[in-house]
Amino acid sequence: MGRINLDFYASDLGVHMREAKTFVASVGGSPTNIAMVAQRLGVRAAVLTATGDDLAGELVRQQLTDAGVDVRWVHTIPGAPTSMAILAQPCPDEGQRQFFRLGPADSLMTSAHAAGLPWDELDIVLLSGDAMASGTTPAIIPDLSATAGRHGIEVWWDLDLRPSSWASLDSYGSAVHPALSKADVVIGTEEEFAALLCLGEPTRSELVKAVSDLDLPHVVLKLGPDGIMLITEGVEETIVPSRSTNPVCTVGGGDATAGSLVAARLSGWSWQDSLELAMRVAGYTVEQPYCSDGFPTMSQLGAHEASPTVSVT
Numbered sequence: 001m002g003r004i005n006l007d008f009y010a011s012d013l014g015v016h017m018r019e020a021k022t023f024v025a026s027v028g029g030s031p032t033n034i035a036m037v038a039q040r041l042g043v044r045a046a047v048l049t050a051t052g053d054d055l056a057g058e059l060v061r062q063q064l065t066d067a068g069v070d071v072r073w074v075h076t077i078p079g080a081p082t083s084m085a086i087l088a089q090p091c092p093d094e095g096q097r098q099f100f101r102l103g104p105a106d107s108l109m110t111s112a113h114a115a116g117l118p119w120d121e122l123d124i125v126l127l128s129g130d131a132m133a134s135g136t137t138p139a140i141i142p143d144l145s146a147t148a149g150r151h152g153i154e155v156w157w158d159l160d161l162r163p164s165s166w167a168s169l170d171s172y173g174s175a176v177h178p179a180l181s182k183a184d185v186v187i188g189t190e191e192e193f194a195a196l197l198c199l200g201e202p203t204r205s206e207l208v209k210a211v212s213d214l215d216l217p218h219v220v221l222k223l224g225p226d227g228i229m230l231i232t233e234g235v236e237e238t239i240v241p242s243r244s245t246n247p248v249c250t251v252g253g254g255d256a257t258a259g260s261l262v263a264a265r266l267s268g269w270s271w272q273d274s275l276e277l278a279m280r281v282a283g284y285t286v287e288q289p290y291c292s293d294g295f296p297t298m299s300q301l302g303a304h305e306a307s308p309t310v311s312v313t
Contacts, residue, residue, distance in 0.1 A: 001048040001144065002128030002137075002160065003029035003083060003106050004074065005099075006056040009290045010088035013248055017088040017096045026290050027063040028085065029106070030160045030255050031128045037259020037281065037295045039068045043266045046070035048114060048144075050105040056082035057105070063292075075113045080105040092247040092286070099164055107135030114140055119151045123266055126156040126258070129176045129192070133165035138175070145182050158258050159188030161195055169195040180216065187220040187258050208236060218271075220261065222254055228275055240275040243283030252291035256282045259295070 007028035010020035027036070035045040047069060051057030053076050060082065064071050083104035088096040101107070125148040132138045148155050157180055166172045173196050180186055190207055194200065197210050204223075211219055212234045221229040227241040244253075260281035264274035280301055288294025 001125065001141075002031035002131035002158075003104075004032045004047065004049040004051060004060055005029035005083045005085055006060050007291065008084070008086045010086075013089050013289055014091065015088060016090050017086065017098075020088055023086070024290050024293070025059060026292050027060040027067075028292060029083065030130065030158055030258075031126060032060075032064070032069075033252060033255035033292050033295070034126060034158060034259040034262065035069050036064070036067050036292055037256050038263040038266075040295050040297050041260055041263035041281070042298055043263045044070065045262075046073055048073040048109075048117065050075040050077045050080075050109050050113065051082040052076070052080050052105045053078040054082055056084060067292075073113070073117065075105075075109065077105040077108050080108050087251065089249045089251065089289075092250055095249075095251050097251075099162065101165065103135070106131075107133070107137050109135075109137045109140060111140050111143065114144060119147065119153070122148070122151070122153050124154045124156055124262055126158060126262065127179075128158050128160040129172070129188075129196075130160040130162050130165055132175045132179060133162075133172075141179060145179070149182055154184040155182055156185040156187065156258075156262065157183045158255075159186065159192035159196060161188075161192045170198055172196070173198045180214075183216055185218045185220065185261075186214075186216055187222065187261070189222045189224070189254065193221065212236065220257075220275075222257055227279060228257065230271055230275060232271070238272060238275065240272075240279050243279040244286050245283075247286040249289050249291065249294070250286045252294060253282045253286045255291075256285035256295060 005028035007026045008023040011022045011024045032047050035047045039045040084100040145155050193211050219231040229239045230237045257278045260278045261274050264277045284296045285294045
């Protein structure tokens with residue numbers, strides 16, 4: 001649940017935005033990307049979000065439909081624009097992006113838009129930190145989390161910090177931190193957890209200590225090129241290294257990580273195998289251009305290699 005975007009990527013990699021001549025249109029927004037990743041890896045996924053009654057909304061809705069994601073809860077809000085962004089990738093680890101989010105439709109959802117969700121069919125509800133930034137959408141998130149809890153559905157949070165959405169990093173921490181109290185899994189980068197906890201620029205050991213003290217069942221700390229760390233009940237359990245050897249566009253690597261963890265856990269995989277799959281999927285994704293166009297299927301990964309004991313159905 002959260003942001004949906006129409007992204008325009010500079011079609012030539014290795015150029016600055018000012019040099020871009022042509023662009024590739026792609027559906028985006030972290031929660032939407034996560035649903036696409038899970039769907040491509042073999043589990044059913046839907047998105048609760050909203051677009052405007054505009055051509056950009058039609059395009060992203062069609063791309064989601066083509067990807068197999070359930071769009072019954074992708075609502076249309078007349079008079080509000082579909083969120084958009086332009087992106088360029090001067091080098092693999094340097095992304096230039098500008099969001100166009102002036103009262104976007106996905107920030108204007110109400111409880112009526114969440115009515116009719118198929119609670120008896122859901123196993124995980126994933127919420128986005130960015131969805132807490134503005135508009136009316138933040139008001140419906142506590143009820144979604146509480147309703148999921150009453151149905152025995154796991155609540156996952158992707159911290160999904162977009163600094164341009166917030167007046168300050170302190171305002172991000174003040175809004176998102178209290179909302180995590182009922183979370184089963186929280187996923188974020190080092191920068192996102194530092195903002196969440198208002199830590200400034202901690203060392204990694206300082207950050208891990210602070211995150212371990214959050215008293216959450218499971219925390220997944222994304223370490224960029226160093227891989228991924230799992231902290232369970234405040235205890236660091238494992239670090240799995242990254243699997244990319246030739247990244248060309250790191251946009252989408254984090255969403256690929258979160259989506260594959262969702263898919264693996266829903267398919268009964270251990271956390272160790274789930275983390276290994278996440279690094280395989282992220283590694284594959286960052287070696288492709290244009291983010292959501294690069295999310296793999298299990299067959300593209302080599303399904304027989306994804307886990308030593310479990311296959312996705």
